[in-house]
Amino acid sequence: MTKAQLFITCLGDQFYTSTLKSMTRILEDLGVELMFPPEQTCCGQPLFNNGFEDKTKGVALNFLKAFSKSDAPIVAPSGSCVSMIKHHYAELFPEGISEHDLAIDIASRTFEFTEYLVNVLKVTDVGAVYPHKVTYHATCHYLREMGLKTEAKTLLNSVKGLEFVSLKEEETCCGFGGAFIVTFPEVSRSMMENKVNDILACGADTVVMCEPGCLMNVAGGLHKAGSKVRAMHIIDLLASK
Amino acid sequence: MNETSPYIGFEEYSEHVPTSIPLAVQQATGRFVSGRAARVAELPQWEELRQIGSDIRQHTIENMDGYLTHLEAAVLSAGGHVHWAESGEDARQIVLQIAKENKVKSVVKSKSMATEEIHLNRALEAAGIESLETDLGEYIIQLAGTGPSHIIVPAVHLTKEEIAVLFSKHLGIDAPNDPIELARIARETLREKFLSAEMGISGGNFLIAETGTLVMVTNEGNGRMCTTMPDIHVAVVGIDKVIPDWDSLTVFLKLLARSATGQKLSTYTQFITGPRHAEGEGGPKEFHLVLLDNGRSKILKDPVGRDVLKCIRCGACANVCPVYKNVGGFAYGSFISGPIGAILSPQMLGTQAARELPFASTLCGACADVCPVKIPIPTILRHLRRRVSQGDEFSKPTLSTSIRVTASLASFALAQNWLYRFGTRVLPTFMSIFKRGNWISNAPYPLSRWTKARPLPSFTASFRNWWKKEKDSTK
DSSP: OOEEEEOOOHHHHHHOHHHHHHHHHHHHHTTOEEEOOTTOOOOSHHHHTTTOHHHHHHHHHHHHHHHTTSOSOEEESOHHHHHHHHHHHHHHSOTTSHHHHHHHHHHHTEEEHHHIIIIISOOOOOOOBOOSEEEEOOOHIIIIISOOSSHHHHHHHTSBTOEEOOOTTTTSOOSOTTTHHHHSHHHHHHHHHHHHHHHHHHTOSEEEESOHHHHHHHHHHHHHTTOOOEEEEHHHHHTOO | OGGGOOOOOHHHHHTTOOTHHHHHHHHHHHHHHHHHHHHHHHOTTHHHHHHHHHHHHHHHHHTHHHHHHHHHHHHHHTTOEEEEESSHHHHHHHHHHHHHHTTOOEEEEOOOHHHHHTTHHHHHHHTTOEEEEOSHHHHHHHHHTOOOSSSSOTTTTOOHHHHHHHHHHHHTSOOOSOHHHHHHHHHHHHHHHHHHOSEEEEOOSEEETTTTEEEEEESSSHHHHHHHSSSEEEEEEEGGGEESOHHHHHHHHHHHHHHHTSOSSOSEEEEEOSSOOSTTSSSOSEEEEEEEOTTHHHHTTOTTGGGGGGOOOOOHHHHHOHHHHHHOGGGGOSSSOHHHHHHHHHHHTOTTTTTTGGGSSOOOOHHHHHOTTOOOHHHHHHHHHHHHHTOBTTBOOOSOHHHHHHHHHHHHHHHSHHHHHHHHHHHHHHHGGGEETTEESSOOTTTHHHHTTSOEEOOOOOHHHHHHHHTGGGO
């Protein structure tokens, strides 16, 4: 039986309980036996991206310890956190020490959710039904660091009843940027408002993306604008029947 | 350089961006972005070309001393003069000395980032020498009394209405809002100066070490006038502009105009090798090349940060940068703005004055995607964030103590998973005080900086409990 370990990410953990339940259900329905290491916390990216490489090591070690008890792949609902693990963990520990090799091993079997579905399980249709006009925001690390250009759209393409609407500047950042959102609140606001205006203009009633952080930003922006457009994680859409 | 650098308050500026700036900037950059995309689509070998360009620049900055020595010899043998300027002050003094020796009263200038970098106009004016910018954009910002807000379109932040007001005020005329008419007025005013100036000052896009040739890529024709009509031509060029040979140049000419303005080739490409060689020939009597270091050789010592010196100043990174497009160039507080400014200024001016700049990015990576010489801008931003936050062999940390303490606490809590899990249990209860429906609209500091622009979803944090009940108990 296919086994996988769930990495729920700290933002998923705090804010997206129902998305995580949906993720569990979709994967279990596909016959994946899931494990949840409760020692997991955060990937450490907020510290790493703000220049605290030395303070990231302990967080990364906690992650490596939590997920090395099993050799099953690790699946997470975030391209950004997965990119942190895949592209930066090994550089935190010098070559020659065991943590470096462990980081490379863990990186090689950590996957973003849509990547795991489409590229590992080779599943493009999860049997979802969602009769709505849906647009897609390509989140930055998912798109550029992970290079996931087609996976989300492939999955959306198989959803029954779904009408896809393209978004102007689909690949432009929403203004989240981790700590950026509180470091430069006014710049972040302008970027978020541009994104929200493009979403409102495209005529969709739902916008999906593959990143909890960006979702918090865009959903909050749509709420503030008094819009009825639903912002959701792609997992929640794929769980719709 | 550090002692003269005032603090760059990016956040402070970003809170008061004039509303006209993002509009004007987005209009212009939008045109450049689509122009670039169209030109790139025509070249199937574009990615290969970028790689070659990147490799040549990498090779050149790693062997800069050799190429500069070669360049100097070639310029001298072509009859030019070479001056080495370690600092901006050195460069200013060199130019002033040449002007003094030749009794220069008026100077015409072609667009140059190097002279913006060293604030040459101010020095010339202080010495009683009239210095006139002749690139239309530079002419406009000279009238406005500001620096450039974009690498290739210095007045990108101004609308035609604002430019008409500037012209009316400074030229004592009633200037219309019509761009063609405004250009005509500028041309007329400038023509007279071209004929009377004793000295022309330019920058340079490339310096070919092989033959000592200065290459200038321009669109308005003013560059030619500045470098051919006056008797003396002084080119102030950063040492990073050196390239090995003419073969390399063909690569960069393909990359530069396409990346910058979406042109296949700029209107004018000038090759200047020394002064005129005989009476009756065109061109100036004297050619002076001022090679500007101003911190560049210090940057070269940093194996990660030095990649910034690969830059060929096309501005493509700014054109796609969502941060730049919402704040404009002045937020970056220096002659160079956008993502490339965010990685150059902290290295040139120090991470005390420019400590906010490496953070003024969402690390979205759009800049690195378009950079014609593949500068890994997000990697260098992270590298400089480390310099600011924890310090490195080049600088002590310059981040406030309170933020560093907060980071230590966060690091501890995230590494000790029992503490994190305890927090996950208490946070939803604590944050529920601020909850209205499913949203938190007025969170306490520091999350108030989040909720001032948009609400925060409420903390649910019940997956762990659910898993325990649903999954662990059934096993």
